[in-house]
Amino acid sequence: MKPPRLFLADDHPVVIAGLRKLLEPQFEIVGTAEDGRELVRLAPLLRPDVILLDISMPLLNGLSAARQIRKLMPGARMIFLTMHADIDYVKEAFRAGASGYILKRSVASEMIFAIEEVLRGKTYLTPVIAAGFHGPLPAPSDEGADAGNELTQRQREVLQLLAEGHTGKEIAALLHVTVQTVEYHKAAIRKKLHLRTTAELVAYAIQHKMTGE
Numbered sequence: 001m002k003p004p005r006l007f008l009a010d011d012h013p014v015v016i017a018g019l020r021k022l023l024e025p026q027f028e029i030v031g032t033a034e035d036g037r038e039l040v041r042l043a044p045l046l047r048p049d050v051i052l053l054d055i056s057m058p059l060l061n062g063l064s065a066a067r068q069i070r071k072l073m074p075g076a077r078m079i080f081l082t083m084h085a086d087i088d089y090v091k092e093a094f095r096a097g098a099s100g101y102i103l104k105r106s107v108a109s110e111m112i113f114a115i116e117e118v119l120r121g122k123t124y125l126t127p128v129i130a131a132g133f134h135g136p137l138p139a140p141s142d143e144g145a146d147a148g149n150e151l152t153q154r155q156r157e158v159l160q161l162l163a164e165g166h167t168g169k170e171i172a173a174l175l176h177v178t179v180q181t182v183e184y185h186k187a188a189i190r191k192k193l194h195l196r197t198t199a200e201l202v203a204y205a206i207q208h209k210m211t212g213e
Contacts, residue, residue, distance in 0.1 A: 004119055005030045007048035009039040009065070010081070011057045015104075019052065019081075022111060036060025037157070044072045050099075050115055055082045055089060058164070059174065061210065063096045064156050070097035070140060077118050081107065090129055095141045100124035150192050156210065158185040162198065163205035 006027045008019050011034045020029055031046045033039040037059045043051055051069065055062040062080060069076050079100035080093045093101050099118040102110050103126050114124040123137060151159065154175070161171045168186075172179045186201070195201055204210075 003028045004049040004115070005046075006115070007031045007033070007039075007043055007046060007051045009033040009036070009051065009053040009057065009062070011035060011054065015054075019107070019111075022108065023115075026112065027115065034058075036062060036065035039065050040068045040072070043069050043076070047073070049077065050118055051076060051078045052081050052115075053078060055080060055084055055093070059161070060157055061160060063092050064153075064160070064210065066093070066096035066098065068153060079114055079118055079124070081111075085129060087129070087133065090125070090133065091138050094123075094138045097140045098123075101129065102126045103128060151189060155185050155189050155192075158182060159189055159201060159205050160210050162186070163202045163210060 003025065004027050006023060006029050008016050008029060009032065010016055010019075013034070016032050016034075023029065030048050031042050033042055034057070036057045039051070039053060039057075040060065053062045053065065057065070060068075062082070066078055066080075069078065076097065077099045078097055079102060080098050081102050081104060082089070083104050085103055090101055100114045100123060102114055102124070106126050106128065110126060117124045125133065125137065157175060158171060161174060166174065168179050168182045171182045175182070186198075189201060190196065193201070193204060195204060
């Protein structure tokens with residue numbers, strides 16, 4: 001029997017290396033990504049059985065990436081592996097389509113069991129958080145903290161990069177578009193969100209957990 005196929009997404013190569021050491025050869029690592037855009041590009045091509053992803057990633061954070069993957073791969077199993085213990089992050093992860101949620105400090109003791117649970121069609125929430133979590137886990141939804149349905153994929157990318165401190169020229173280079181296109185998207189975002197200044201856009205992105213931090 002072939003081992004289950006995993007995809008790893010984290011912006012720290014040392015984390016990827018650590019996960020490889022922990023998970024191979026029990027699982028096959030079919031691909032890796034260091035940012036959310038690369039994850040969204042590669043996951044549908046490789047069709048892994050389980051995707052392990054961080055929330056904090058550049059270019060496109062894990063929550064936004066998960067929402068896109070769920071549209072491209074409706075049956076995708078995704079386990080968030082993160083430092084964020086805040087309940088709001090947990091709720092948004094499951095709304096984005098998560099099957100599991102683990103804190104990085106618990107990887108060694110929980111990771112393999114969590115993957116096995118998810119492969120059996122169950123959900124997994126690290127006990128450290130589950131002990132203080134009341135009520136059922138949120139069901140997957142297209143509405144959420146990262147601007148819901150109001151913004152397009154490209155607008156979310158522009159807003160995240162803007163909130164992370166990139167200039168219009170830097171955003172254009174990262175997204176392979178013109179500076180004028182970036183300005184067009186910024187104007188469209190301001191109009192949709194009823195905001196006037198760049199500072200207000202940045203505050204909105206931080207409040208709605210759209211940054212990679």
